[in-house]
Amino acid sequence: MAIHTSNRTDVNRSAILARLGADGPASRAELARVLALSPALITQLVKELLADGLLVELEQAPSNGGRPARMLGLATSAGHAIGVKVVADHVAFVEVGVDGRVVRSASEPFDATASTFIAELIERIRDFIAAGDGTTVLGLGVGVPGSVDRLGNGVVDSAQLGWTGVELGDALRRATGLPVVVENNVNALAVAERLFGLGRSHDNFLVVTIGTGVGAGIVVDGNVLRGASGGAGEIGHTPVADDGPRCGCGNDGCLEAHIGEGALVRDARERGVIAPDGGIDDLLAAADAGEPGAIAIYRAAGGLLGRTLAGVVHAVDPAFVVVLGEGTAGWRHWSPGFEPAFRSHLLRHRRSLPVEIETWQDESWAQGAAALVLAMPFDAAGSAGDQGRLIRERLVGQAVRR
Amino acid sequence: MAIHTSNRTDVNRSAILARLGADGPASRAELARVLALSPALITQLVKELLADGLLVELEQAPSNGGRPARMLGLATSAGHAIGVKVVADHVAFVEVGVDGRVVRSASEPFDATASTFIAELIERIRDFIAAGDGTTVLGLGVGVPGSVDRLGNGVVDSAQLGWTGVELGDALRRATGLPVVVENNVNALAVAERLFGLGRSHDNFLVVTIGTGVGAGIVVDGNVLRGASGGAGEIGHTPVADDGPRCGCGNDGCLEAHIGEGALVRDARERGVIAPDGGIDDLLAAADAGEPGAIAIYRAAGGLLGRTLAGVVHAVDPAFVVVLGEGTAGWRHWSPGFEPAFRSHLLRHRRSLPVEIETWQDESWAQGAAALVLAMPFDAAGSAGDQGRLIRERLVGQAVRR
DNA sequence: GAGAGTTAATTTAGAACTAAACAAAGTCGG
DNA sequence: CCGACTTTGTTTAGTTCTAAATTAACTCTC
Known part of the structure; x- marks a missing residue:
């Protein structure tokens, strides 16, 4: 009864499960192509996985010129x-x-x-x-x-x-x-974006979050870039000015200290755009109401984000950028500042880089x-x-x- | 006489050659550990490589507690x-x-x-x-x-x-x-740095060149980051100001347009630090001679480079940075601007990030x-x-x- | 200086994988 | 509707690789 699972096979079995989990049902032939394994091995491993109840055989796919494929799916009870x-x-x-x-x-x-x-x-x-x-x-x-x-x-x-x-x-x-x-x-x-979102079909992209802080997840060749000590993606602490407001990290002039939620609220209070005890919701409401001061604050933040992101894009060359986080609730006000700053600072052949804003739930x-x-x-x-x-x-x- | 080289084995044979080429002689046991292959396989492949004349067996290494290792080296005629x-x-x-x-x-x-x-x-x-x-x-x-x-x-x-x-x-x-x-x-x-230089013992580092242009090679998990379209590492076009000098790429305010060789010479001419037909060598000579204008130009360039690199470091989290390129000839003048700007903008726990300047030949x-x-x-x-x-x-x- | 402990390399049995031939199940074009 | 063509999936024979046991060559300790 010793299970005695060898390492290599488990990796390949897992790869099959991963692919089916991430990209939905697929045929044996497709799996062989995508995973760069021989069809023979796929047949073998799938047989075991079916016997183990981890996979189920689905309906046949319509043929495209040859024998139709029998699709395989994950047993969702797994x-x-x-x-x-x-x-x-x-x-x-x-x-x-x-x-x-x-x-x-x-x-x-x-x-x-x-x-x-x-x-x-x-x-x-x-x-x-x-x-x-x-x-x-x-x-x-x-x-x-x-x-x-x-x-x-x-x-x-x-x-x-x-x-x-x-x-x-x-x-x-x-x-x-x-x-x-x-x-x-x-x-x-x-x-998550890589497994279930836009990143399914791309190996290189950037996930940017705006909200309390500003951060980035950098996906390179299909994997999240973690760096030497797991600290990669900290674009919130990119210096954008030699002497700017003091950041939570202790340094001066970090991006986050300019466009983080706290910074926006502070600016809005100082300029009297919102009440001294007002919050980010009040600032958004003011911008929605057409208040010029609120709109200017968002526009400036968008510009700074765009300029900084252009630099990050040049450094890592993603296929697209996804922006999400609590801050995207007000993206319509960030955008007028972001778009020109971002595009104008990109190299010519990358000007049309797609930027997707994703709706956000907590x-x-x-x-x-x-x-x-x-x-x-x-x-x-x-x-x-x-x-x-x-x-x-x-x-x-x-x-x-x- | 058909050679019939299967793919998998050649990869592992090559890996052995690569390791020996990059890190110098090693024992079979060491190779097995480093390449994550079984000692049995190493024995087998090395036997073939020795027979093929691609490897040579070197002197024994001193024992460290057990049977001493017989070192293997590349046959340099390969x-x-x-x-x-x-x-x-x-x-x-x-x-x-x-x-x-x-x-x-x-x-x-x-x-x-x-x-x-x-x-x-x-x-x-x-x-x-x-x-x-x-x-x-x-x-x-x-x-x-x-x-x-x-x-x-x-x-x-x-x-x-x-x-x-x-x-x-x-x-x-x-x-x-x-x-x-x-x-x-x-x-x-x-x-090259990864194979033969400081990168031999690190999987994540940054290679920065200064000279005519400014560029970066980003090594992540042992591989050079190329990005979605092969354009990663273009840190020379990081925007450092909303409206700066026009760059060769057509945009305004790129780092390269501020601290590239052309920009330094232009600044020096405009400020009368060097003759209207003077070049980078004249600027360096002036700085060496203690000319305050020349020193200030270098210092400003160093500061801008330091600030920008801090941002790149936060994004990709390298274990160290290597700076090279023609521009390093004058590094002693860049350094007083670079060091404070770079260190002060780094997150606290990364302040001591090593920066190596490499001597440079064309x-x-x-x-x-x-x-x-x-x-x-x-x-x-x-x-x-x-x-x-x-x-x-x-x-x-x-x-x-x- | 005889064991005990360590590290290095080899042998051997068997598992994981592939290539290539084959079988199965369709489309397509006359 | 029949053969030519495609694509999918399986079988078989053989290669590549590993785990585990074994042998080899040293150091260290008492």
């Missing part, structure tokens, strides 16, 4: 992933299927600065899992606003949460017994975190140590083997 | 690569061994804007190859100042050379019958181009189509098989 979004004052949860669809979601208040925050978080997570329908949980993905050292151990540094060296991954793993992947929240969004962040779990078993690089293997084992362990 | 640097007014050539050492070099005048430039270039290359000692030429690497669409076909767009859509790779391949790899010159330098560019050829057979991604395989075949074809 398992669920839990995504957790952590911010300073609350946590959001989602449970998603292997196809990325949200099964249920929740949001709870949470104080990240409390001394007992880890115990608190564990409690909330346990409650959420307990409320599920008993479908196997493949793993736990956690998105945090900050930099994460190694995905596996999940050591978090976050100015926004006031955390330094918090070993969140290890703590959650011990408490839940589940595979845990911790990642910067923007990178998590980039993974649960998207958590969805991104869940996507980490679904992507991890198929990550050849194995950046998260054992976690990918563990998730694979839970997935494959679903069925009785041989 | 083949040479030719590197070509193309700029507007001349071409430089080098011939290098598989270990990266330069065997010989040359430099010839060349007019990139002439209508017959391709025929001219072919002629020069033929002459250089003919002057060699008959060692097998594995391939031809060409570095150009501009963006290259697909490495294999080598379609070049270069404002500096006045080329658009030039199919340089195909032309050279037809004319020489050799495998040809065309690449942006800064990316070529990054490859032939380094060509050496980088040659490194492309040596790196190509071992590039798993196969970004250059068939060229990698062709180079492998020439390398392995050196010896009589079985």
Whole structure:
């Protein structure tokens, strides 16, 4: 009864599952082409996966000149992933299927600065899992606003949460017994975009978020760029002026200190565009009402974002840019500043680079975190140590083997 | 007598050769660890490579606790690569061994804007190859100042050379019958740095060149980042001001338009620091002589470079930065502006990021181009189509098989 | 200086994978 | 509706690779 799973085969089995999960049903021949494996091997592995109940054979596809393909799809009962979004004052949860669809979601208040925050978080997570329908949980993905050292151990540094060296991954793993992947929240969004969004058909793109902070997830050759220490994508701290407003990071003139939500609100208050206790909603309302001061603030922010993004685009050459985050609620006011600044600073042959604005719900962040779990078993690089293997084992362990 | 080389094995044989070429002699056990292959396979492949005369067994290494390792080295007669640097007014050539050492070099005048430039270039290359000692030429690497669409076909767009859509790779391949790899010159330098320089021990770093233009080669997870269309690393066109001097690319306020060699000379002339027909050498001499105007120009350029690089560092999170290029001749004058600007704009935990300035000879560019050829057979991604395989075949074809 | 411990390399049995031939199931054009 | 052509999927024989046991060659300790 020893299962004795060799490593190589599991990787390829996972690759099949990943492809079907990410791009929907496909035929054996298509899988062979896409995964660069021989048709013979696909036949063999699919046979096992079907026997294990992880795949199902769907209807025949219409023929295009030859024998029609028998499509293969994921058995949607194969398992669920839990995504957790952590911010300073609350946590959001989602449970998603292997196809990325949200099964249920929740949001709870949470104080990240409390001394007992880890115990608190564990409690909330346990409650959420307990409320599920008993479908196997493949793993736990956690998105945090900050930099994460190694995905596996999940050591978090976050100015926004006031955390330094918090070993969140290890703590959650011990408490839940589940595979845990911790990642910067923007990178998590980039993974989700890659698996389920516009990035499905592109290997190089940029995910930009605007809101409290400004960040980027950089996808290069199909993988999220993490950099030497997991801190890549911090475009919010790109210096845009030699002496600008002081940023939360301690430096002067960061992009985030100019166009982050806090900066916009501060400017609006100083200029009397909103009341001294007004917030971002008031600024947006003022701009919607045609107030010139509010419109000017948004336009300036859009211009600064456009100019900075042009530089990032030149550095990494993406096929397109996706903008999302809470800030996109007011994008109609950013746009008049953004478009001319962005386009005019791009090299001629890249002027027409597509920029997509995605509508935004708060649960998207958590969805991104869940996507980490679904992507991890198929990550050849194995950046998260054992976690990918563990998730694979839970997935494959679903069925009785041989 | 059919050789019948299967693909997979050749990749692993090449990987062994690559490692030995890049990092010097190693033991079988070391190779197994580094390449993540089983010791059994290494034993097998090394046996064949030794029989083929591509490897030699060196002296024993001193034991460190156990059986001492028998070191393996490349047979340096295995083949040479030719590197070509193309700029507007001349071409430089080098011939290098598989270990990266330069065997010989040359430099010839060349007019990139002439209508017959391709025929001219072919002629020069033929002459250089003919002057060699008959060692097998594995391939031809060409570095150009501009963006290259697909490495294999080598379609070049270069404002500096006045080329658009030039199919340089195909032309050279037809004319020489050799495998040809065309690449942006800064990316070529990054490859050289990865194979033979500081990048040997790091997977994420930044290569920055200053001189006529400003560029960056971004190495991510061991590979040069090329982006969606091969145009990554163009940090010279990062906008640093909303309205700055007009750049060669047609936009306003590019970094290059502020701190490129042309911009420095223009500023110096305008301020009367050098004569109206003076050049960059005069500016450097003035700064060396303590002329405050010259020193100020360098200092300002250093500051702008530092601020911009801080942004790039935040975006891609390298383990270190290498600065090279003609401009480094005057680095002692850049440094007082660069250091404070760079460090003060970095996030706190990255303040101590190492920045290495490399001494510079003109032939380094060509050496980088040659490194492309040596790196190509071992590039798993196969970004250059068939060229990698062709180079492998020439390398392995050196010896009589079985 | 005889074991105990370590590291290096090889052998062997078997698993993972591929190429190539083949079988199956359609379209298309007369 | 019959053969030519395409595309999909399977079988078979053989290659590539790994795991595990084994042999080899050293150091270290008592």
